[in-house]
Amino acid sequence: MYPFLDLVNLTTVSAGIALIGTAGIIMLPKPIDKVIMLGILEAGFIGMIVAAKYLDVAMAGAIFDPISTIIMLIAITKINEIREKKIKSQEEGFFA
Amino acid sequence: MKYVRKKSNPRRKDSLLDVYVWFYTGCILVIVGSIATVIGPGVKDPVIRTINTEIPAVGISMIFLTYNHTIALVTFIAATAIITLILLRAIVRLEEMGAEL
Numbered sequence A: 001m002y003p004f005l006d007l008v009n010l011t012t013v014s015a016g017i018a019l020i021g022t023a024g025i026i027m028l029p030k031p032i033d034k035v036i037m038l039g040i041l042e043a044g045f046i047g048m049i050v051a052a053k054y055l056d057v058a059m060a061g062a063i064f065d066p067i068s069t070i071i072m073l074i075a076i077t078k079i080n081e082i083r084e085k086k087i088k089s090q091e092e093g094f095f096a
Numbered sequence B: 001m002k003y004v005r006k007k008s009n010p011r012r013k014d015s016l017l018d019v020y021v022w023f024y025t026g027c028i029l030v031i032v033g034s035i036a037t038v039i040g041p042g043v044k045d046p047v048i049r050t051i052n053t054e055i056p057a058v059g060i061s062m063i064f065l066t067y068n069h070t071i072a073l074v075t076f077i078a079a080t081a082i083i084t085l086i087l088l089r090a091i092v093r094l095e096e097m098g099a100e101l
Helices: A003-007 A010-027 A031-051 A055-091 B002-008 B012-039 B046-052 B054-066 B070-097
Strands: none
Touching: A010 A031, A010 B012, A010 B046, A010 B054, A031 A055, A031 B012, A031 B046, A031 B054, A055 B046, A055 B070, B012 B046, B012 B054, B046 B054, B046 B070, B054 B070
């Protein structure tokens, strides 16, 4: 009766979320926005693993993905500090 | 009529559709992510290039998922996290030293 309602299952919704996350990572220019969109991409991927009924793999992925996100956030803040320090030292006339 | 159709092939169409959705989404992610890593917007910055590298990694994981390579999938997820750690650490270190990246 409603044939397009067959498309609403976990696999298709997860694929849509993963494609939205991919488009966001590619289009958005700032690194913080990219990290947020990477979270959406990983969410779609974990939904796809759950749709394949590999719940142990989903557990491993759910443990490793936030580690990668935290590493990226630490690196982004640190590299931002370094660049600001470089700009400030160039304005004051010192060499970095 | 509906009962007969459900009894003849209960989940066959759905499961095949699932496998094709996994495989084609993985292929799209690998190709688009690789192109975005090479010539994407703002890719002069090595941090942005490293974050773009995560897209083909997720695509390859989806292709592993299609062929039921479970142990390869777990190992690849762990290796991607460790590679991200090492690459970003190296980038921060080089930026600290003032090298031309």
